Amino acid sequence: MLDFPGTPGTLTAFVLRILQCVFAAGSVASMATAVGFYNFTAFCYVIASMGLQVTWSFMLALLDAYALLRKKMLHNPILVSLFVVGDWVTATLSLAAASASGGVAVLFFSNLGHCSFGDECRKFQISVVLAFLSWITIAISALIMLWILAAG
Amino acid sequence: MLDFPGTPGTLTAFVLRILQCVFAAGSVASMATAVGFYNFTAFCYVIASMGLQVTWSFMLALLDAYALLRKKMLHNPILVSLFVVGDWVTATLSLAAASASGGVAVLFFSNLGHCSFGDECRKFQISVVLAFLSWITIAISALIMLWILAAG
Numbered sequence: 001m002l003d004f005p006g007t008p009g010t011l012t013a014f015v016l017r018i019l020q021c022v023f024a025a026g027s028v029a030s031m032a033t034a035v036g037f038y039n040f041t042a043f044c045y046v047i048a049s050m051g052l053q054v055t056w057s058f059m060l061a062l063l064d065a066y067a068l069l070r071k072k073m074l075h076n077p078i079l080v081s082l083f084v085v086g087d088w089v090t091a092t093l094s095l096a097a098a099s100a101s102g103g104v105a106v107l108f109f110s111n112l113g114h115c116s117f118g119d120e121c122r123k124f125q126i127s128v129v130l131a132f133l134s135w136i137t138i139a140i141s142a143l144i145m146l147w148i149l150a151a152g
Numbered sequence: 153m154l155d156f157p158g159t160p161g162t163l164t165a166f167v168l169r170i171l172q173c174v175f176a177a178g179s180v181a182s183m184a185t186a187v188g189f190y191n192f193t194a195f196c197y198v199i200a201s202m203g204l205q206v207t208w209s210f211m212l213a214l215l216d217a218y219a220l221l222r223k224k225m226l227h228n229p230i231l232v233s234l235f236v237v238g239d240w241v242t243a244t245l246s247l248a249a250a251s252a253s254g255g256v257a258v259l260f261f262s263n264l265g266h267c268s269f270g271d272e273c274r275k276f277q278i279s280v281v282l283a284f285l286s287w288i289t290i291a292i293s294a295l296i297m298l299w300i301l302a303a304g
Contacts, residue, residue, distance in 0.1 A: 040263050042255035092247070099248040100255030103194035107256055111192055143298075150302030 006144040008060075008074035008083060009067030016141050017061035023134035024053040024094075027127045031101075034123035042100040043124065046131055049090075049097035053134055056090050080149050087142035094138055098131035158296040160212075160226035160235060161219030168293050169213035175286035176205040176246075179279045183253075186275035194252040195276065198283055201242075201249035205286055208242050232301050239294035246290055250283035 005012035027050045037043040060083065067074050074080075105128050108115040115121035157164035179202045189195040212235065219226050226232075257280050260267040267273035 041258045045255075095244070095247055096251040096254075099251035100258075102248075103197075103252030103255040104259055106193045106252075107259070146295075146298060147302045150299045152303070 014064040016137050017057045019137045020057035023130045024050040027130035030123045031127035034120040042104045046097045046101045049093045053090050084145045084149050087145050091138045091142045094135040098135050102128045166216040168289050169209045171289045172209035173206050175282045176202040179282035182275045183279035186272040194256045198249045198253045201245045205242050236297045236301050239297050243290045243294045246287040250287050254280045
């Protein structure tokens with residue numbers, strides 16, 4: 001299998017996983033501390049999706065760290081197939097969650113002229129931005145995984 | 153390059169492109185005929201994104217039809233790279249647009265208890281569903297394109 005920065009077991013892959021975790025955890029924290037988020041399906045969906053993202057990315061970060069320390073390669077085709085499926089599912093869910101909550105946030109801030117939830121408005125915005133950042137990092141990982149699987 | 157159903161110039165690819173066009177055009181038609189859609193950024197975004205999708209998919213459908221009639225292969229790596237970029241850009245925009253408008257539609261229908269735009273509500277819903285169907289078909293095309301490019 002191909003070996004370039006970003007493939008499983010490399011430092012780039014580990015950094016990408018950590019960034020995914022940090023952005024997704026930040027998004028969950030920002031949304032979960034906003035009072036009244038549970039009244040909006042899109043905001044609950046962001047918490048669920050980013051929660052799944054944190055779990056998945058943290059597991060893979062541990063695996064990358066283990067491979068780095070033991071200087072092992074993680075280029076088993078079955079393992080990479082599993083990474084591809086997990087990455088694509090979480091990446092799709094993350095983009096959908098970020099966009100759905102982004103749509104609702106834009107509705108509050110632009111279309112209705114103002115956001116009437118006080119201090120919580122800022123938290124909604126931060127959560128959406130962090131969810132998009134998390135999606136960008138997971139999308140990079142997902143593309144690399146699919147590429148190395150297809151290239152064999 | 154690999155040759156299996158769904159690769160450029162095959163009947164499956166042509167059918168996928170036509171489906172993308174039909175779903176995206178239906179989504180635009182349903183949203184554009186709903187009075188007051190322009191008050192919502194997410195709904196305007198669906199029209200823009202699905203408009204781009206129709207244009208892109210129609211161009212590729214014509215190319216597939218030409219390849220089918222002339223029995224030519226479209227497996228030039230430069231051409232496939234172009235298809236990959238176009239497919240991924242439109243697929244990402246389509247999912248984001250479908251999710252953003254889906255988030256707003258769910259807000260109207262579930263979170264606010266009812267939709268207060270009368271007959272237009274049904275059109276918003278139909279447009280969102282068609283946008284998601286269009287995304288599913290473009291996602292299949294995009295995955296196939298990336299796969300044949302990576303597999304060489």
